[in-house]
Amino acid sequence: MARPHIEFIQAQAVGWRTLDDDTSRPGAEAKPLSHDANSKAVTTILRYPAGWSLDQEHYLDSDEEFYVLSGTLVMNGESYGEGDYAYLPAGYPRHSITSESGADVMTFFEGPHNRVAGPAPNGFYNGTNLVQRIPTKSVEWGSATDPKVMAPGVKRLGLRKDPNTGDTTWLLDIDETGMTGEVNRLETHPVVEEVFILSGEMHMPMGVLKTGAYFWRPPGIPHGPVGTKTGSLGLFRCKGGPLTTDWSEDPHPVQWNAPYQPFLPEGMADRLLPDYDSTLPY
DSSP: OOOOOEEEEEEGOOOOOOOOSSSSSOEEEEEEEEEEEOOOOOEEEEEOOOEEEEEEEEEEEOEEEEEEEEEOOOTTTTTETTTTTEEEOOOOBBOOEEEEEEEEEEEESSSSEEEESSSOTTTOGGGGOOOEEEEEETTTEEOOOOOTTTTTEEEEEEEOTTTTTTEEEEEEEEOTSSSSOOOEEEEEEEEEEEEEEEEEEEEEETTETTTTTEEETTTTTTTTOBSSSSOOEEEEEEESSSOOEEEEEEEEEEEEOOOOOOOOOOTHHHOOOSOOOOOOOO
C-alpha cells in the first residue's frame, strides 16, 4: 500500500505524542503528518524540549531529511538553526545530538529509522547524497522555472536532487505579486508532490492552505488552480522522479476563500483535533 492521498490538513490539528526510549529520538515529541505502512517512511514534525540530548554513538537504518522550523539543534557539533536544511543518508554517524533551548524540526524519514548503537557496518553508509547543511536564510536564491505559471515575484531555492532517482527538495517563495491572477491552468504531475506551508497562504479549490498546511499528493491527480494575494513560502518535495508538469488546455477560475473540503484517508478526519489554535505556526 502506497502512502495515502492527503490534501490537505493543517498541522495545528494533529496532536503531539512523546516518543519511547526505543525510537530514534527518545523523549522528543512527534506530530506525524503522513506515513507509509509498508516502508515505514514518515513525514513528521519533531519537537525537542529544552535540554534534550542523545549522547550515544549510533546511526539510523534509513535516510533522514530535515528543515528547522524554530530553535536550534546541534548534531556532531554542527549547529542547525531556523531555516537550516540537511539530508543525512542511512548510516550517517551520529555521536551526539542536543538542543539546549529546544527546537521544532520538520523531518522526513525514508524508512523504519531505527536507531542502531555503534558505527554502521563497512559499506553501509554512502555519503554521495549527503547534504550537511544549507542555511537557507543566508544563501542566494534562484528565479522560478515555469513561465506558464510563475511570475517575477516567485523565487526557488533547490536543496537537493538525487542523481539516481531524480527525487528533489526545494523551497518556493511567492511574494504578494506572484500569483494574483483570477484564472490559471490545472496541473498534473507524474510523481508524488509533497508540500508544507512555512508561511503565508495559498488558495485552492479544497480550501485555503495557511501556515502549517500539509499535503501528500500521489501522481496523476489534476489540481489547482492556485492563487495567493498575501504571498507564501513552502517546502516542496517530489518522490518517484523529477517533477514535470502537464498543463490543462483551458484556464480555470481561481477559487478564492473556498470552504475547507479536504481529501483525506479513511478515518483520518476522526483523528484530527476538532478545535485547534489556528494562530499557532504549526
